[in-house]
Amino acid sequence: MESPALSPQGVTARQRRWRRIRRVAALPLAALALSGCTVPNFGASPGATQSSRSVFHLWQGFSILAVIIGGLVVALILWSVVRYRRRGDTIPKQSQYHIPLELTYTIVPFLIIFGLFAATMVVENKELANPTTKVTVDVNAFQWGWRFTYPGHNAMVIGQTTQDPEMVIPVNTNVHINLTSSDVVHGFYVHAFNFSRYALPGVLNQFTFRAVQTGTFDGQCTQLCGLYHSLMFFRVKVVTPAQYQTWLATFTTPTAASAAAAAQKALQGQSATYVPTRVTTSRGAN
Amino acid sequence: MTEVLDRPLLTPDHSPHEEHGPSGLLKWLTTTDHKIIGLSYTVTSVVMLVIGGALAEMIRFQLTTPNGTLVSLAQYNELFTMHGSVMIYLFAGPFAFGALANIMVPIQIGAPDMAFPRLNALSYWLYLMGSITMLSGFFTAGGAANFGWVAYAPLSNSTYTPGAGADLWIGGLLLTGFSAIFTGVNLVATIFYLRAPGMTMFRMPIFTWNMLVTAILILLAFPVLTAGLIMLYCDRHFGTHIFSVAGGGVPVLWQHIFWFWGHPEVYILALPFFGMVTEILAVFSRKPVFGYKGMVFATLSIGALSLGVWAHHMFTTGVVLLPFFSIMSLLIAVPTGIKIFNWIGTIWRGQIWFSTAMLMAIGFVITFLIGGLTGVYLASPPLDFFTHDTYFVVAHFHSVVMALVLGGMGALYYWGPKITGYLLNEAIGKIQFWFLFLGIQVFTIPMYMLGLDGMPRRMAVYPHDPQWQTLNDISTVGAVMIGLSTAIFVVNIVVSWKKYPAGDNPWDGQTLEWFTTSPPPHHNFYRLPQIRSERPTWDYNHPEHRSIGHTTPEPPRESERTSS
Amino acid sequence: MKVESKIMLGLGLFFGIIVAVYWFWGHDNTGSVMIFGGMLLGFLPGGYYWWWSRRMAARPEDDPEATQAQGAGVVGAFPATSIWPFTLAMGSFFVVLALVFGIWFLVPGLALVIWAAFGGVAESRRGGRV
Numbered sequence: 001m002e003s004p005a006l007s008p009q010g011v012t013a014r015q016r017r018w019r020r021i022r023r024v025a026a027l028p029l030a031a032l033a034l035s036g037c038t039v040p041n042f043g044a045s046p047g048a049t050q051s052s053r054s055v056f057h058l059w060q061g062f063s064i065l066a067v068i069i070g071g072l073v074v075a076l077i078l079w080s081v082v083r084y085r086r087r088g089d090t091i092p093k094q095s096q097y098h099i100p101l102e103l104t105y106t107i108v109p110f111l112i113i114f115g116l117f118a119a120t121m122v123v124e125n126k127e128l129a130n131p132t133t134k135v136t137v138d139v140n141a142f143q144w145g146w147r148f149t150y151p152g153h154n155a156m157v158i159g160q161t162t163q164d165p166e167m168v169i170p171v172n173t174n175v176h177i178n179l180t181s182s183d184v185v186h187g188f189y190v191h192a193f194n195f196s197r198y199a200l201p202g203v204l205n206q207f208t209f210r211a212v213q214t215g216t217f218d219g220q221c222t223q224l225c226g227l228y229h230s231l232m233f234f235r236v237k238v239v240t241p242a243q244y245q246t247w248l249a250t251f252t253t254p255t256a257a258s259a260a261a262a263a264q265k266a267l268q269g270q271s272a273t274y275v276p277t278r279v280t281t282s283r284g285a286n
Numbered sequence: 287m288t289e290v291l292d293r294p295l296l297t298p299d300h301s302p303h304e305e306h307g308p309s310g311l312l313k314w315l316t317t318t319d320h321k322i323i324g325l326s327y328t329v330t331s332v333v334m335l336v337i338g339g340a341l342a343e344m345i346r347f348q349l350t351t352p353n354g355t356l357v358s359l360a361q362y363n364e365l366f367t368m369h370g371s372v373m374i375y376l377f378a379g380p381f382a383f384g385a386l387a388n389i390m391v392p393i394q395i396g397a398p399d400m401a402f403p404r405l406n407a408l409s410y411w412l413y414l415m416g417s418i419t420m421l422s423g424f425f426t427a428g429g430a431a432n433f434g435w436v437a438y439a440p441l442s443n444s445t446y447t448p449g450a451g452a453d454l455w456i457g458g459l460l461l462t463g464f465s466a467i468f469t470g471v472n473l474v475a476t477i478f479y480l481r482a483p484g485m486t487m488f489r490m491p492i493f494t495w496n497m498l499v500t501a502i503l504i505l506l507a508f509p510v511l512t513a514g515l516i517m518l519y520c521d522r523h524f525g526t527h528i529f530s531v532a533g534g535g536v537p538v539l540w541q542h543i544f545w546f547w548g549h550p551e552v553y554i555l556a557l558p559f560f561g562m563v564t565e566i567l568a569v570f571s572r573k574p575v576f577g578y579k580g581m582v583f584a585t586l587s588i589g590a591l592s593l594g595v596w597a598h599h600m601f602t603t604g605v606v607l608l609p610f611f612s613i614m615s616l617l618i619a620v621p622t623g624i625k626i627f628n629w630i631g632t633i634w635r636g637q638i639w640f641s642t643a644m645l646m647a648i649g650f651v652i653t654f655l656i657g658g659l660t661g662v663y664l665a666s667p668p669l670d671f672f673t674h675d676t677y678f679v680v681a682h683f684h685s686v687v688m689a690l691v692l693g694g695m696g697a698l699y700y701w702g703p704k705i706t707g708y709l710l711n712e713a714i715g716k717i718q719f720w721f722l723f724l725g726i727q728v729f730t731i732p733m734y735m736l737g738l739d740g741m742p743r744r745m746a747v748y749p750h751d752p753q754w755q756t757l758n759d760i761s762t763v764g765a766v767m768i769g770l771s772t773a774i775f776v777v778n779i780v781v782s783w784k785k786y787p788a789g790d791n792p793w794d795g796q797t798l799e800w801f802t803t804s805p806p807p808h809h810n811f812y813r814l815p816q817i818r819s820e821r822p823t824w825d826y827n828h829p830e831h832r833s834i835g836h837t838t839p840e841p842p843r844e845s846e847r848t849s850s
Numbered sequence: 851m852k853v854e855s856k857i858m859l860g861l862g863l864f865f866g867i868i869v870a871v872y873w874f875w876g877h878d879n880t881g882s883v884m885i886f887g888g889m890l891l892g893f894l895p896g897g898y899y900w901w902w903s904r905r906m907a908a909r910p911e912d913d914p915e916a917t918q919a920q921g922a923g924v925v926g927a928f929p930a931t932s933i934w935p936f937t938l939a940m941g942s943f944f945v946v947l948a949l950v951f952g953i954w955f956l957v958p959g960l961a962l963v964i965w966a967a968f969g970g971v972a973e974s975r976r977g978g979r980v
Binding site: 043044051054055058059062066069070073074076080081084085087088089090091092094095097101102105106109110113116117120121124127128143162183184185187191194195196197198200201202203206207218220221222223225226227228229230231233 | 359360362363433434438440441446447531536537538571572573574575576577578579580602603604605608609612613616617619620623624626627628630631633634635636637638639640648651652655656659660662663666667668669671672674675676734735738739740742743744745746747748749750751828831832
Binding site: 308313315316317318319397398399401403404405406407408410411412414415418419450453454456457458460461464478480481482483484485486487488489498502505506510519523539542543546586589590593594596597606607610808809813814815816817818 | 851853854857858860861864865868871872875876878880881884885887888891899910911912913914915916917918919920921925926928929930931932933934935936938939940942943946947949950951970
């Protein structure tokens, strides 16, 4: 298992500052994250993108702390329950305050929290960085399906419910996603990417990821969007750059293009038309 | 030192316990006695718990196979919408601040009644009518509301969800919302103005403190929800476009408004149960609450912080300020941790009496710990992106709310004798505890695993992923165990009906409610002890073991001695 | 009243700080307005209690050494029974049904609400059944 590498693009001064903070405040966490191989995965998986792996390491760090703290608390409770069960009618000492102890368990959690926050910011800034990209995919969610268009190319994939439309992207390439919704709120979620983002009507949501292994990954709408929400599947197919170019080329034939256009027309009849009267880009997220 | 004086007559012309006035149904319709109103709240909210639980069992049985056919896709959407709505709006909140706080807060502070008895009655009737309104959606042609209990716009507008069920949901919520606001006003006024002599703020029981903070949160949060619901109704029927893009509105605005109510609501639900558990742990360890003042400040900080964390439910919208909400949400872990350590400090070196109430309280602490620790993950945006809207989140908040059910059951075993005058059967109670406690873990732990394996919430079927079936089946077994525990509770009520007289103080209680009779008289007290600490009844019964604080010499005095 | 006012003023102050931080960091109108409202809800009652706490003698419930005898006298009027809350709630119920099933529900709804308003006020003036 490889250690998370900071992507060279998009590293701002702020991120450098966060890295410095990480070294000071979250050194143990980072050390744990770097030695990811020996650490159990706590139910999560490293995933198939660059940022999914750093999210996974963050997950491991949080889990180790949770296990330590949770274990400590449960042990204290079990000890009290066994040791101090009722053994007679004597009234125990009525101790009520122990200021040094109380201060300890106020201050220590504060330090832990700031450590967790620093680690969070490191991963978050990496995950939400918008490096330069060569491949852009416009993803449009509608009741109850997905439309993937590739600006500058004829390629378009559209499908609803169990047709499982497939988004094809090249491996080891930064892919920029422009996520929109035509009607209600949908959730763009690919489990193997350890990532999800709402498709909001009237909002252009942008993010970038970099798949590091080829394969076909299941995606699904996660935000309740009406009757066929449970069936709003899609797939992400990560291929080599050469295969990606070949795939794009298949859309230059007029039959494929017209078939896609016809499919789009048929679907648009069913879903409310997308009226982008007020498009806001995400702010504050990056 | 602990002299007892007769409580003076409360009203000029009638003695407090004189029985008069209407009887039967008319008595129930016209009563303004906080104890009877509280009992009505208790019964109604437990009925809601059973209804919500039945809906939950149907959801769980639908998910036992990948292509469940128990209900249709449309009915499934109604099921989980109404399950969430009933449990959050009609059970957990009203059970806490309508039932237990309504009964216990006036007695704990030595007040004759709530400050506004008629407003209190109005709260109950609005709550009952609101519940009926919301549930009656099931009997309309289009079925009940089906847009999830969060009703995200624009799915909840009239284009995507036409029909009366959704409007009844809004209407029911308006009524219960006003009911909650009135109860909040009543609680704040009661706590600020009706305390017994000597009952200074820093001598109030922790439960009363928690209810004060809860009531303030209600007053901060519920008006926002009510305003949002009216906007939603206008969007649905009056042609406004507040939440729809087509007319220039902003759909995310609904999420902001909803969660600005919704996150304080989480603490409105949780804080009362924290209070109940604190009292139970102290009484059954025969010790004072450890770190009383720290506990109060922790409660106040949770209340204050809870108003600044709403958008952690919206991390994946991409339009919120992630670092701000992340750090604010993480910070809530600090006062919550203080509470957990104070609970351990309370039972530490005590004489722990494992009554059913105590078992429920310890079960609460452990279950809540699981929910709390998984909550820390969700405060971190990258981890939230990864688990948002999956079963991980479902498991997280079910750990939390099922812990509340444990706490609530504990409170019924603990305070029930005070209200009815009769104890419940302890042996049956312990069986109930083990079914409930183990059932909760069997129910939630598979859901955590499902979420990490990528199962989104609100799925009626999962045809692509049949490998999820085993874990779902285990979770269903847990849900059945929880259902059985509720049945055992009902059996216990029937079996112990008027069988075990409780006496005034069956648990060697510490706070003022254990000083009066069981059940308390019409205006709660015939007499009151001198109040010199936060444990007046304990001081009265055990004068040689009065609270000795670490820092304050005997008798404990408050720093806020009046000067004017 | 001092502790009460400190709690509310403290909440108001905290929300004031939060709204400042949030506004200058996030520039979000919705949230800022809502927390600003929270700040007012802390300051308004808190200021009222503070104003009063400086102008009144300590109440028995604020006095750590108070005896129960100091609480003698009329605590307040607590009506034992009243039909008006139920009437008002039924009226509100019908008003809500009017939102769903048709405007004609407003007729009984508003009638009950107005009747309850008059009845409740009259009961208060009479003193009611205490």
